[in-house]
Amino acid sequence: xxxxxxxxxxLSGAVVKQIELLIxxxxxxxxxxxxxERELAERLGVSRPSLREAVATLQDRGLxxxxxxxxxxxxxxxxxxxxxxxxxxxxxxxxxxxDYISFRRDMEGMAAERAARLGxxxxxxxxxxxxGKMEAAHTKRNPTEESLLDAEFHLAIIEASHNVxxxxxxxxxxxxxxxxxxxxxxVMFKQRTTxxxxxxxxxxxxxxxQARDPDxxxxxxxxxxxxxxxxxxxxxxxxxxxxxxxQRLQQEAAR
Numbered sequence: 001x002x003x004x005x006x007x008x009x010x011l012s013g014a015v016v017k018q019i020e021l022l023i024x025x026x027x028x029x030x031x032x033x034x035x036x037e038r039e040l041a042e043r044l045g046v047s048r049p050s051l052r053e054a055v056a057t058l059q060d061r062g063l064x065x066x067x068x069x070x071x072x073x074x075x076x077x078x079x080x081x082x083x084x085x086x087x088x089x090x091x092x093x094x095x096x097x098x099d100y101i102s103f104r105r106d107m108e109g110m111a112a113e114r115a116a117r118l119g120x121x122x123x124x125x126x127x128x129x130x131x132g133k134m135e136a137a138h139t140k141r142n143p144t145e146e147s148l149l150d151a152e153f154h155l156a157i158i159e160a161s162h163n164v165x166x167x168x169x170x171x172x173x174x175x176x177x178x179x180x181x182x183x184x185x186x187v188m189f190k191q192r193t194t195x196x197x198x199x200x201x202x203x204x205x206x207x208x209x210q211a212r213d214p215d216x217x218x219x220x221x222x223x224x225x226x227x228x229x230x231x232x233x234x235x236x237x238x239x240x241x242x243x244x245x246x247q248r249l250q251q252e253a254a255r
Contacts, residue, residue, distance in 0.1 A: 002027060011046045015054035018044070023063055023074060026159055026167045034064075034072040082176065090182065094236065097182045098229060100173070105225040107170060108154060112217035115160035116209050123160035124210055130156055131206040138199050146195070147185040151178060153202060157209070157221075183232055194231060201227060 002022070022028040034040055041051045055072060058064040065073045082090075090096040115123065130153045137145040151174050158170045176182060201224040208216035 011050040012053035012057065015044055015046060015051060016057050019054070019058060020063065024164050026164065026171070028074045030074050030076045032074045033070075034074070036071065040072075082172070087176065090176070091180075097232065100177075100182045101225055101229045101232075104173070105222055105229075107166065108157065108225065109218040109221045111158045111161040111163070111166060111170075112205065112209065112221045113214040114163065115157050116212050116214040116217040118162050119160035119209070123156075124212075127153065127156045127160060127209055128206060131202060134199065134202060138195065141195075143195075150185060150198075150202070153205075157205070160209075197227065198224075 019028070028034075035043065037048055037051060041048045044051065046054075055064055055066065059066060062075050065075045067073060090100075115127075119127075130149060134146065134149045134153060137149055155171065155174055158167055161167070177185070201220065205217060205220040205224060208220050
């Protein structure tokens with residue numbers, strides 16, 4: 001973790017500020033375990049009493065949790081953005097799913113454009129590394145792993161955009177996606193042609209980012225999410241037709 005030596009000022013206050021910034025920028029994530037007190041004090045260059053004072057302050061602010069016998073963890077700073085009632089409403093109505101995809105298309109297109117312009121070399125290397133893992137998972141035909149890497153790839157782009165508000169907002173949105181509230185991505189990975197197409201789309205996004213081409217990156221994200229939208233719409237249409245066919249067969253059998 002990128003902790004830095006503390007310079008002159010009230011030491012505990014400087015520790016608080018550094019850890020707050022690491023959480024704000026998404027480098028420290030909810031649930032992350034911090035190094036041991038001794039190691040963290042050494043890495044920050046402060047005394048253990050100063051560190052304890054800082055940790056107590058951050059606990060009071062809800063940013064850190066100390067668990068007996070386990071260590072110090074980043075708190076759930078995102079909280080409950082969506083009530084259980086609203087989440088249920090999302091999952092019960094297709095309109096929410098398509099609005100979600102539209103929202104992602106706008107926000108992630110902006111993030112990709114920013115990442116191509118503002119992302120560091122390290123940011124782009126992280127994105128390329130995740131895409132390499134996606135290619136490896138593709139050859140193993142593991143839809144679960146592909147789905148997880150899909151989300152990781154998109155979140156890495158958002159992190160590379162260096163907009164902290166967008167980062168925390170989209171992390172909350174992706175949590176709902178992981179929980180299958182909007183749609184189950186694994187369903188989309190079942191067909192070989194769909195899996196190949198999705199991988200090619202992610203390759204196009206990665207290539208545009210590595211070339212630092214903002215317009216191409218934004219366009220590639222838009223094309224990808226439009227494809228997702230159309231695929232889910234087609235899937236719903238197929239499901240409805242199959243349900244109608246089954247119902248007709250049952251009606252005929254009952255005559």
